[in-house]
Amino acid sequence: MRDFLPADKARRERVLAVIRDRYRAHGFDEIETPVMEEYSRLHAGIGGDNEKLAYNVLKRGLDPEALRAAADDQSQLTDLGLRYDLTVPLARFYATNRGQLPAVFRAIQIAPVWRAERPQKGRYRQFVQCDIDIIGDASARAEAELAVATLDTLEALGLEGGSIRINDRRALDWMLDSFGFTADERPGVLITIDKLDKIGPHGVVAELRERGATAPAVDALEAFLTRPMTLEYNPYGERQIRKLLPPDAPDEIVSHLVGIGEAVAASRAGGDGDGDGIDIPLVFDPFLVRGMGYYTGTIFELAHPSVDYSLGGGGRYDGMIGRFLGQDVPAVGFSIGFERLVDLIEAADGDGPSAVVLVHDRDVPTGELLALKAALIAQGSRVRLEQRTKNLKALLERAASDGYTAFATVSAGTVPAGLEVKPLA
Amino acid sequence: MRDFLPADKARRERVLAVIRDRYRAHGFDEIETPVMEEYSRLHAGIGGDNEKLAYNVLKRGLDPEALRAAADDQSQLTDLGLRYDLTVPLARFYATNRGQLPAVFRAIQIAPVWRAERPQKGRYRQFVQCDIDIIGDASARAEAELAVATLDTLEALGLEGGSIRINDRRALDWMLDSFGFTADERPGVLITIDKLDKIGPHGVVAELRERGATAPAVDALEAFLTRPMTLEYNPYGERQIRKLLPPDAPDEIVSHLVGIGEAVAASRAGGDGDGDGIDIPLVFDPFLVRGMGYYTGTIFELAHPSVDYSLGGGGRYDGMIGRFLGQDVPAVGFSIGFERLVDLIEAADGDGPSAVVLVHDRDVPTGELLALKAALIAQGSRVRLEQRTKNLKALLERAASDGYTAFATVSAGTVPAGLEVKPLA
Numbered sequence A, B: 001m002r003d004f005l006p007a008d009k010a011r012r013e014r015v016l017a018v019i020r021d022r023y024r025a026h027g028f029d030e031i032e033t034p035v036m037e038e039y040s041r042l043h044a045g046i047g048g049d050n051e052k053l054a055y056n057v058l059k060r061g062l063d064p065e066a067l068r069a070a071a072d073d074q075s076q077l078t079d080l081g082l083r084y085d086l087t088v089p090l091a092r093f094y095a096t097n098r099g100q101l102p103a104v105f106r107a108i109q110i111a112p113v114w115r116a117e118r119p120q121k122g123r124y125r126q127f128v129q130c131d132i133d134i135i136g137d138a139s140a141r142a143e144a145e146l147a148v149a150t151l152d153t154l155e156a157l158g159l160e161g162g163s164i165r166i167n168d169r170r171a172l173d174w175m176l177d178s179f180g181f182t183a184d185e186r187p188g189v190l191i192t193i194d195k196l197d198k199i200g201p202h203g204v205v206a207e208l209r210e211r212g213a214t215a216p217a218v219d220a221l222e223a224f225l226t227r228p229m230t231l232e233y234n235p236y237g238e239r240q241i242r243k244l245l246p247p248d249a250p251d252e253i254v255s256h257l258v259g260i261g262e263a264v265a266a267s268r269a270g271g272d273g274d275g276d277g278i279d280i281p282l283v284f285d286p287f288l289v290r291g292m293g294y295y296t297g298t299i300f301e302l303a304h305p306s307v308d309y310s311l312g313g314g315g316r317y318d319g320m321i322g323r324f325l326g327q328d329v330p331a332v333g334f335s336i337g338f339e340r341l342v343d344l345i346e347a348a349d350g351d352g353p354s355a356v357v358l359v360h361d362r363d364v365p366t367g368e369l370l371a372l373k374a375a376l377i378a379q380g381s382r383v384r385l386e387q388r389t390k391n392l393k394a395l396l397e398r399a400a401s402d403g404y405t406a407f408a409t410v411s412a413g414t415v416p417a418g419l420e421v422k423p424l425a
Helices: A008-027 A048-053 A062-071 A087-100 A138-156 A169-179 A186-193 A196-209 A216-227 A240-246 A250-267 A322-327 A338-342 A366-378 A392-401 B006-025 B048-053 B066-074 B087-100 B141-157 B167-179 B186-193 B198-211 B214-227 B238-246 B251-269 B322-323 B338-342 B366-378 B392-401
Strands: A036-038 A056-058 A078-082 A105-114 A127-137 A163-168 A282-284 A298-303 A313-316 A331-337 A355-360 A382-387 A406-410 B036-038 B056-058 B078-082 B105-114 B126-135 B164-166 B283-284 B298-303 B312-316 B331-337 B353-362 B382-386 B407-408
Touching: A008 A105, A008 A138, A008 A338, A008 B006, A008 B382, A036 A087, A036 A163, A056 B164, A087 A127, A087 A322, A087 A331, A105 A138, A127 A138, A138 A163, A138 A298, A138 A313, A138 A331, A138 B366, A163 A169, A163 A250, A169 A216, A169 A250, A186 A196, A196 A216, A196 A282, A240 A250, A240 A282, A250 A282, A250 A298, A250 B366, A298 A331, A313 B353, A331 A338, A338 B141, A338 B298, A355 A366, A355 A392, A355 B167, A355 B366, A366 A406, A366 B141, A366 B251, A382 A392, A382 B006, B006 B105, B006 B126, B006 B141, B006 B338, B036 B066, B036 B087, B036 B353, B048 B298, B087 B105, B087 B126, B087 B322, B087 B331, B126 B141, B126 B186, B141 B164, B141 B251, B141 B298, B141 B312, B141 B331, B164 B167, B164 B251, B167 B214, B198 B214, B238 B251, B251 B298, B298 B331, B331 B338, B353 B366, B353 B392, B366 B382, B366 B407, B382 B392
Parallel strands: A163 A282, A355 A382, A355 A406, B164 B283, B353 B382, B353 B407
Antiparallel strands: A036 A078, A056 A078, A056 B056, A105 A127, A127 A331, A163 A298, A298 A313, A313 A331, B036 B078, B056 B078, B105 B126, B126 B331, B164 B298, B298 B312, B312 B331
16 A cells, blocks of 8 residues: 655546546546445355455444354344445446446446455555446447447557457357356366466366376367467457457357447447448457456457457456346446556646746745735746745745746845746756 | 435536635645545644544454454454544645645645534534645635635625634633633633524523633623623724724734734735725624634634524644644635535526437337437537437426426427527426
């Protein structure tokens, strides 16, 4: 958990304002849920491994008797916990407030979550997630709206050239089935396949053999992974998808993936919606897995050429809302990893209003100083007072690093003579 | 703890953006601290009654043995807690990061805090505070900068006519001493005096007699409270302050209060800093108390004619930073009660960009719809897609209540014919 000093905090708020603005433009509405949720909701089996990382809040008013009784069942000590993601709270929010929401609800959530991770570089115990979700639309349009809003947001932040890797959990499942993996062993096989980027096809095959997966299925996977392929250019669309899957992939899955591409193409090019003909920043990856167990269909991952890790991801989780509502409602979401993103954004404050440091001698009357400050604020500036120190250069350098762009020196008598505002180097 | 639906959340974010913008213009810098602080810091005696209301987080990895051992000392169960205010975290932040901060540090904190209050109307267990603090300036200028920034912010939110009640804890202490109350009984006397607005002078005197306070001191207080006063107009300044205090109030205290007024006057009028001559929205109230024990000098309370409760307050707490740093540093802060404020702000979204609902028939191709949406977004609009329902009126009313300002209907074939965007009633 970290403190954020002024320069960092200002950059974070600037990036959040852009994200909020773009998501809102795309018709998403921001909501907010309490930081604490009921313990039983946070531990309903939906959160996967994150459930184990939850911070739990001590019940109030426990007497020594109750404490001794809880020694062998710690869940008695707690009734609330800090959320570890924004998806479980969204499902609970939707179940609570459904009557007041539109038929298709497009939600923005921008908020911190907490996980008791072991301390390591780039992992924080409190971090911000930026989620958009569409609840109530089972069509490919929902995935397309999420993808377009996400790419537009990335571009508004100055990160051109982002792309979205896409797959469908049903395609993965069908493919593993067609190779001959049993339903029981598929979750374990997926964990190994998820390492394909890191250990390559031979590494995956070796690990599966070592783990004793069904041998003919591993052979079939190996043959597929190492099949000869012509390296021809092939934009996102049905031809590309069918070429990257084993033969005879189910039409329903392929057409959903194709539909997403067509809708993205229509949005991006303002064109005719023929996804096969033009370039769109979607990349079909039949071996994209994504960790969470609750995905039921499309899965995404956001990539940018400047980094070799994912900037976010998401997917369709049509089963989850039903866990809270008792009635299935389709849902799909995309989460930007804010902490990773914010590090890529330039610290530049250049487009803000002018920000002036008034460096004053000790003997300038307070009234004069505050009158100068008020006049500059009224002109639209941001103004900080600083009493002059011996090392003026150091003082101005600090002000520049805090985002100030100009300074003026004030001595007794400056006011009648007029203020000279100079740019900070 | 509450969920915030889209209309409420949008209003909250709009108000927060104004507050952040105004505070930044006045030279304050936003910081952020983690939601959880160490248990020992939250329970160091600084937080007053709020310490008892803290939510504590269960330690991880406790075994049954440790739990049984903790039965009679619950502090062993917890090492972190949720902050109950922003002042204790600020003092900790300043002690941690002092080397990277300017000599006079003007902090903004806009963040939620948690208190396990009994549920009652208008009290929440999670609520947002907006604090500004100036650390490192013992002069009246610090109080003036806080007051001016607060009043400017209130006005930027459309709440003209706010005012700040002001007093000094040292003046209270001197006054009670001069009446003859002993040092030991003064804290209890202050609790009673704090009710002056509610129970009046006679109520205060009666309660003090009942509690057995030093009788001649109560007599002196009664004589002072009921003394004859000429009701002449008297703007904030030395004359007003001396008139409202018993005779011979210490010059040091009076001149600090006068200095605040002069600096506020210079800021507000751009004038000559003579606080005695012009109207400023400061009101000296010699019986203003404020609850927290850590105040050492000036205390404030923010009032607005539209409500009979305070919208915020603050004061000088020169002793607190030293508790964390081991070296005294002057500090003064002002906190806006965001939850009370936000209820006073109009829900109007009028100054936002145009927001268009595209009401479409079921059979409009997704590509056409998303192309229309993209074109409107590119023109600067906010756009929501809504599939047409039988009750179009209800659909449009909901959209209007969500902040949408215009709509267009889309049927198959609309695209070639062109879109007609109409205002929402």
